[in-house]
Amino acid sequence: MSSRVILRLLALAGIMTPISLWVGQQAYGWMPEPASEEALLVDNLFSFLTTLGTFIFLGVAGTLLYAVLFQRAAKYDEGDGPPLEGNLQLEIIWTAIPLVLVFWIAGYSYRIYDQMNILGPMEHMHRGEAIAAPLVAQTPESTDPIEVHARQWVWEFYYPEAGVTSTELHLPNHTRAKLALTSEDVLHGFYVPAFRVKQDIIPGRRIDFEFTPIREGTYRLRDSEYSGTYFAAMQANVVVESAAAYQQWLTDAAARSPQPGLSPSYTEYQLKVENRDHRPGWKTVEPAPYPLVNYPGSPELPEPKL
Amino acid sequence: MTDLTLETALNRDQPTPGEPENWRRFFSFSTDHKVIGIQYIVVAFVFFLIGGFLAMVMRGELITPEADLVDRTVYNALFTMHGTIMLFMWTFPVLNGLANYLVPLQIGARDMAFPRLNAVAFWLVPIFGIILMASFLVPGGPSQSGWWAYPPVSLQNPTGNLINGQFLWILAVALSGISSIMGAVNMVTTIIRMRAPGMTFFKMPAFCWTVAAAQTIQLFGLPALTAGAVMLLFDLTVGTSFFTPETGGDPVLYQHFFWFYSHPAVYVIILPVFGVFSELFPVYARKPLFGYKFVVVSSFVITGLSAIVWVHHMYASGTPSWMRMLFMASTMLISVPTGVKIFAWVATIWGGKLKLSTPMLFALGGLVNFLFAGITGIMLASVPFDVHVNNTYFVVGHFHYVIYGAAVMGIYAAIYHWFPKMTGRMYYEGLGKLHFVLTFIGVNLNFLPMHPLGLMGMPRRVASYDPEFAFWNVLASLGGFLLGVSVLPFLLNMISSWILGEKAPANPWRAIGLEWLVASPPPHENFAEIPTVVAEPYGYGKNEPLIASQMTSTELV
Numbered sequence: 072m073s074s075r076v077i078l079r080l081l082a083l084a085g086i087m088t089p090i091s092l093w094v095g096q097q098a099y100g101w102m103p104e105p106a107s108e109e110a111l112l113v114d115n116l117f118s119f120l121t122t123l124g125t126f127i128f129l130g131v132a133g134t135l136l137y138a139v140l141f142q143r144a145a146k147y148d149e150g151d152g153p154p155l156e157g158n159l160q161l162e163i164i165w166t167a168i169p170l171v172l173v174f175w176i177a178g179y180s181y182r183i184y185d186q187m188n189i190l191g192p193m194e195h196m197h198r199g200e201a202i203a204a205p206l207v208a209q210t211p212e213s214t215d216p217i218e219v220h221a222r223q224w225v226w227e228f229y230y231p232e233a234g235v236t237s238t239e240l241h242l243p244n245h246t247r248a249k250l251a252l253t254s255e256d257v258l259h260g261f262y263v264p265a266f267r268v269k270q271d272i273i274p275g276r277r278i279d280f281e282f283t284p285i286r287e288g289t290y291r292l293r294d295s296e297y298s299g300t301y302f303a304a305m306q307a308n309v310v311v312e313s314a315a316a317y318q319q320w321l322t323d324a325a326a327r328s329p330q331p332g333l334s335p336s337y338t339e340y341q342l343k344v345e346n347r348d349h350r351p352g353w354k355t356v357e358p359a360p361y362p363l364v365n366y367p368g369s370p371e372l373p374e375p376k377l
Numbered sequence: 378m379t380d381l382t383l384e385t386a387l388n389r390d391q392p393t394p395g396e397p398e399n400w401r402r403f404f405s406f407s408t409d410h411k412v413i414g415i416q417y418i419v420v421a422f423v424f425f426l427i428g429g430f431l432a433m434v435m436r437g438e439l440i441t442p443e444a445d446l447v448d449r450t451v452y453n454a455l456f457t458m459h460g461t462i463m464l465f466m467w468t469f470p471v472l473n474g475l476a477n478y479l480v481p482l483q484i485g486a487r488d489m490a491f492p493r494l495n496a497v498a499f500w501l502v503p504i505f506g507i508i509l510m511a512s513f514l515v516p517g518g519p520s521q522s523g524w525w526a527y528p529p530v531s532l533q534n535p536t537g538n539l540i541n542g543q544f545l546w547i548l549a550v551a552l553s554g555i556s557s558i559m560g561a562v563n564m565v566t567t568i569i570r571m572r573a574p575g576m577t578f579f580k581m582p583a584f585c586w587t588v589a590a591a592q593t594i595q596l597f598g599l600p601a602l603t604a605g606a607v608m609l610l611f612d613l614t615v616g617t618s619f620f621t622p623e624t625g626g627d628p629v630l631y632q633h634f635f636w637f638y639s640h641p642a643v644y645v646i647i648l649p650v651f652g653v654f655s656e657l658f659p660v661y662a663r664k665p666l667f668g669y670k671f672v673v674v675s676s677f678v679i680t681g682l683s684a685i686v687w688v689h690h691m692y693a694s695g696t697p698s699w700m701r702m703l704f705m706a707s708t709m710l711i712s713v714p715t716g717v718k719i720f721a722w723v724a725t726i727w728g729g730k731l732k733l734s735t736p737m738l739f740a741l742g743g744l745v746n747f748l749f750a751g752i753t754g755i756m757l758a759s760v761p762f763d764v765h766v767n768n769t770y771f772v773v774g775h776f777h778y779v780i781y782g783a784a785v786m787g788i789y790a791a792i793y794h795w796f797p798k799m800t801g802r803m804y805y806e807g808l809g810k811l812h813f814v815l816t817f818i819g820v821n822l823n824f825l826p827m828h829p830l831g832l833m834g835m836p837r838r839v840a841s842y843d844p845e846f847a848f849w850n851v852l853a854s855l856g857g858f859l860l861g862v863s864v865l866p867f868l869l870n871m872i873s874s875w876i877l878g879e880k881a882p883a884n885p886w887r888a889i890g891l892e893w894l895v896a897s898p899p900p901h902e903n904f905a906e907i908p909t910v911v912a913e914p915y916g917y918g919k920n921e922p923l924i925a926s927q928m929t930s931t932e933l934v
Contacts, residue, residue, distance in 0.1 A: 101832045102765075113761050117832075120762065124752035131748050134723050135741065144663065144730035149887070151918035152729035157668040161724070162717070166671075169716040173709035173755065180759040181702055187761055190698050257529040258628060260693065260768060264834020267765040273629060273695040274529060275622025291843065295693070295768045295836050297523050299530050300449050303839035352448025353518035354535040375833075375845035 087129045095122030103375070106265035106290060106311065108283040109187045113267040116183050120176065189268055191249075191279020216249040216279060217242075221259035221272050224301040224336035226292060227362045233321040238332030239368020240292060240309040242284050243317035252278040260295030263309055271296045284311040289373035300355040301336035308368055324366040331361035333370055406500065408492035410481050411899060413499045415799060417474025418792070420502055424466035427510075429861060431459040436823075436857035439850050444841035452840035453521035454513075454542070460524030461509065461546065464642070465553045468784060470502050472649045473560050475791055476588045478799060480564065482892035483582045485573025485910065487902040490566040494559050501556035505549040512545040520546035523838060525635055528620040528628050532613050539614060547610045554603045561595035564588060573891070575910035575925070582890060582914045583666060583673050587652030590676035591645045594683060598638035598645075605634030629695045636687035644683045647747075647779060648676055650787035651718055654740055657794055658722050660888040661737035662729030665915040668721045675714035682711040692760050693767040701760045708758040715751060719744070735809030739790035742817045746782025750775055753828065768838075771831020777824040781860075786816060789867070796871070797885045801898045802878030808870040815863035823856030889916055889923055 098114075098121035105111050144150075218229040219240070228237045242248045252261055254272040261280065262269040268282045294305035312320065336358040342348040402412050403419070435455050438446040447455070477495065481488055489495045512519035517536035520526065520543045534541050568589045572581065608619040609631065618624035620631045655673075659666045666672060688696060688704035722744060731737070753775040757763050766772060789812070796804050826849035831837075835846045842850070884893040891910070895903055908924035916923065 101829055103833055109761075113765050116759065117756070117762055117765075120756045120759065124756065128748060128752055131719060131723055132745055135726065135745065138662075138723075138726045138729070138731060139733065139741065142727070142729060142731050144732050148730055150663070150730060152662060152664040154665055154916070154918035155667065155724075155728070156665045156913075156915075157671070158724075162668045162671050162721075165720040166713060166717055169713045170710075173712055176755065176759060177706050177709045180705060180761055183761040184698070184702065187764075189764070257533070258527055260836075262768075262834070262836065264765070269693045269764050269767055271694045273622070275627075276695060278695065291834070293834065293836050297525075297527070297530065297768075297838045299533065300453060300521070302453075303444065303449070303836075303841045306843075348448070350448045351451070353450040353454070353521070354516070355450050356533050356535050372843060375843070 083130075083133075087126055087133075090129065091122045091126040094125040095119065098122075102267070103265045104286070105267070106263075106284055106286040106288065107267065108285055109189065110265065110267040111285075112183045112186055116180060119179065123172070123176070187268075187282070189270070189280060189282055191281065214249075216251040216281075219250050219252045219261060219272070220255065221253070221261075221294070221298075221305075222255040222359050223257060223299055223356055224294070224305040224358050225332070225334040225362060226294075226305065226307040227332065227364065230321060233325045235321055235324040235366065236329070236332075236362070236364040237324060237366040237368060238334065238362065238364050239307060239366065241317060241320055242309065242311050243314040244284055244287050244311050246314060247281055247283050250280045252280050257298050258296045259298050259305070260293075262293045262295035263290055264293070265290040265309075269295050287311050287313065289369075291373065301339065301358055304335040304339060306335065307333070308371075308373060310368075320366075327365045329363040329365060330367060332364035332367040334358065334361050335370075337361055406496050408488070408496050409901065410477050410489045410492065410495060411799070411903075413495050414474045414476075414478025416499055417470045417477060417502065420506070421467050421469075421471035421474060424462050424506060425471070426864065428459050428462035428467055429864065431455045431462070433857055433861050435459065436854040438840060439842075440854040442842050442844045442847050442850075447840075449840050450518060450521060453523075453838070454519045456838055457520050457523050457546075458509070458513075461520075461550070463780070464524065464646075465550060466502070466506050466509065468646045468780065468788075469553070469557060471788055472591075472646065473498075473557075475653075475788070475795075476564060476584075476592075476649060477560075479795065479892065480567060480585055480588055481571070482798075482895070482899060482903055483585055483890060484568065484571060484576055485891045485904060485908050486567065486571040487904060487907075489563050490571055491563045494563050498556045498559035498563065501552055501559075505552035505556070508545050508552070509549040512542040512549075515540060515542055515545065517541045525632075525639075526609065527635075528609060528612065528626075528631050529622070531609065532621060534613070543613060544610070547606050547613070551603055551606050551610070554599045554606070557595050558599050561592040561599075564592040565596065573907050573910055579670060579673075580910050580913055581673075582652075583655035583669070583676075584649065584652035586673040587648040587650075587655070587676045590680040591648040593677075593680050594641045594645050594648075597684065598641045601634050602638035605631055605638075608634075629691075632691055632694055633687070636690045637684075640687040640690060641680075641683040643776075643779065644679055646784050648679065650743070650784045651676065653787045653791040653794075654722055654744060655718075656890075657736055657740045657790055658725045659915045659917055660794075660886050661732045661734065661740070662726045663732075663917050664725055664729040665913075665917050665919070666721070667724035668717075669913065669915060672718055672721045675717045678714040679711060682707060682714070686711055689758055689763070692763045705758055705760045709755065712751065712755050712758070719748060719751070734793075735804070735806060735813060736790045736794035738810065738813040739786045739793065739816075742813065742820075743783045743786035743790060746778050746786065746820060750778035750783060753778070765834075766831045768836055769831035770827040770835045770837055773837045774824045774827030774831060777827070778820070782820045782824065786820070789813075789816070792871075794886070795892075796874070797881030798892060798897045798899070800875045800878070801881050801896075802874050803881050803885065804870050804874040804878060808866045812863060812866040812870065815859060815866065819856050819860035819863050821856070823853050823860055826850070826853040826856070890914060891924070894924065 095118045098118045105114055215231040220227040228240050252272045254274040259272040266282055270280045290309045292307045292309050340358045522531035531543055611617040612620055618626040620626045620628050655666055686708045689708045692701050830849045835842055881897040883896050911925050912921050912923050
């Protein structure tokens with residue numbers, strides 16, 4: 072390779088690098104505002120991947136665009152191009168560089184995943200070292216996890232320390248949230264986009280799951296594993312509040328007598344039962360009736376934070 | 378005795394009565410690989426239109442946040458059938474059709490190794506297609522459990538009928554598997570055993586390499602899916618409990634069976650499309666395929682690696698952390714042979730004399746879309762990021778860039794490129810370019826907005842969504858409708874060109890390859906005399922003969 076070619080490539084890289092870095096910064100804004108420790112980690116990873124991806128895309132697509140614009144055959148040119156059949160050195164380079172790149176990405180991803188540590192302790196394999204410093208601001212004195220019950224198509228939460236049930240998930244801020252995920256019928260998925268965490272819920276298993284909310288507010292919990300007819304309606308609000316407010320909420324909720332909780336699927340199903348929805352459809356599994364809970368929560372959608 | 382042999386010899390030179398001019402042969406149990414190839418392509422395209430129609434109804438539902446257009450059960454049936462039809466009734470069969478048509482011609486064979494098996498494999502396609510469509514008519518409607526058919530949802534049967542939509546779905550998928558295994562046995566045998574003299578593996582066109590690599594996947598992967606499907610069928614009908622948790626089964630086990638095949642299946646689709654790219658870029662850039670050996674061998678590296686990446690569909694499932702990390706590494710690895718191909722194509726194009734005809738435009742567009750899909754694919758391979766976007770529209774956007782953006786556009790490129798060979802007629806370039814522009818814009822307008830939707834946290838398979846997702850969904854729906862419109866110039870072009878198009882010469886693109894040495898359309902049994910291959914397949918600019926006696930045949934052209 073002549074030094075002129077190398078200089079040109081360096082100049083191109085000099086243009087593409089700042090563009091890629093800029094796109095990588097934009098990537099933070101494509102996600103909902105991060106509301107957990109894990110979200111901060113994932114967003115950094117995504118920004119890194121976007122930077123790298125932009126660079127590769129610009130490099131390859133730019134080369135193609137240049138060829139398409141400037142290397143077209145003249146109208147009556149029936150001739151062939153130069154019969155270049157390959158270049159072993161080049162081929163080895165473009166096998167080796169991606170190899171190094173993907174190992175870099177995999178290594179970085181591994182570290183991030185290790186730091187997130189979202190699957191319960193019984194599953195996570197602790198190695199002697201290399202466990203990142205705990206992200207948790209205040210670890211609660213190992214309480215029982217909040218139980219998340221999924222069934223077609225309603226979320227129900229049980230807080231064992233206070234004996235409270237709800238259809239709106241409340242979590243104390245800056246505290247490791249520990250959840251035990253169970254399903255009564257089919258697969259469901261626990262997914263809060265603002266927290267960037269997701270875990271399928273498997274009937275017949277109890278899956279311990281954890282993460283750390285860091286921003287007070289109301290977020291959406293969505294079922295992320297297809298669960299049948301009213302799958303899309305299986306959403307609930309997640310309220311992150313200060314530890315004090317959370318304790319207050321638990322106390323207040325415990326004092327309330329059980330009442331029907333929120334279940335958008337069951338509400339919608341009533342339209343069918345009462346024959347107010349005339350669109351043709353097929354027979355469905357019936358949604359579970361409103362669960363009796365201490366605290367139904369608010370049916371209002373939170374303001375999306377982007 | 379002598380008379381008889383003479384007669385057979387004469388018959389060989391003449392097309393058998395009615396062929397290849399007689400259109401009725403397309404509706405018969407023909408054993409001619411060229412007829413079967415076109416049968417596959419046309420039947421598959423009909424199902425592509427059906428699957429596309431279902432998708433447009435879905436986009437109609439999703440243009441507003443509420444589930445207001447169709448009932449939720451109908452929506453769920455729509456996405457289930459859309460996915461199933463597009464994979465089992467469109468991409469697999471259409472690629473089988475291309476392979477059927479091209480492989481014997483490209484390797485210098487008169488037909489496939491097992492012509493009758495070939496015909497049986499094809500005729501199963503309309504049969505299971507009808508079974509699949511019939512599920513719209515049974516009580517309870519078609520399967521509503523998605524094309525993954527994950528239990529326990531797929532085992533729920535609110536009507537209580539034995540023959541329900543899910544039953545027919547499993548039956549159709551199992552038959553599809555049988556058909557594909559027949560096709561794979563035939564294809565692999567043909568490529569190994571029936572190459573013309575002199576055509577060593579490293580003189581074989583890249584398309585044949587990719588078909589061999591893809592069909593090898595069918596051979597080792599399909600048995601797992603078929604076994605999983607049979608167990609699911611037993612769970613559904615006779616109450617076994619392979620996958621039902623309350624009686625000791627494990628629903629996650631099904632996911633392993635399913636993805637052990639269904640991830641490699643993506644490579645069954647994309648590998649032949651890579652083959653199409655490798656064939657077309659040299660023709661329309663007038664340069665040899667850069668690094669031919671690297672490119673063709675990488676296909677088999679992909680085949681090998683494709684068998685050990687399936688858990689990346691299950692990062693958020695009931696999988697332990699160590700498994701997620703292991704499959705992250707293997708998934709990352711598979712991007713390397715894929716990257717090798719992309720770089721080789723770019724190097725093939727670079728410095729050439731480009732002719733931007735319709736097939737080249739589709740191939741280039743497909744390559745750019747695939748590049749984008751590859752980059753989002755590496756992102757998805759990364760476990761922590763995937764945990765956020767798994768089962769969201771980010772994934773839907775990613776794989777539609779692969780399947781529509783790259784595979785379907787590559788298939789269009791192939792159809793245009795070999796249309797003169799298949800029909801003996803030229804297509805209309807203007808309509809072809811219009812088709813390209815509409816498709817390329819439609820793909821990006823439809824599928825790019827799905828990425829921000831997924832990043833924002835919109836789950837896939839939802840009939841309704843929170844209003845914050847409305848903006849990007851409106852754009853995606855408009856793109857979806859545009860894609861629907863984009864098919865019209867294609868249909869017009871194909872039908873009118875086939876009937877009225879200008880007669881095509883044997884080699885309209887000045888391409889190198891055995892298929893371009895015979896007439897358009899090729900005579901019955903392809904080659905009067907089997908050629909002897911003496912050169913590598915992409916000798917553009919080298920002025921060397923491809924076969925030993927090329928002098929005589931080229932003079933005829």
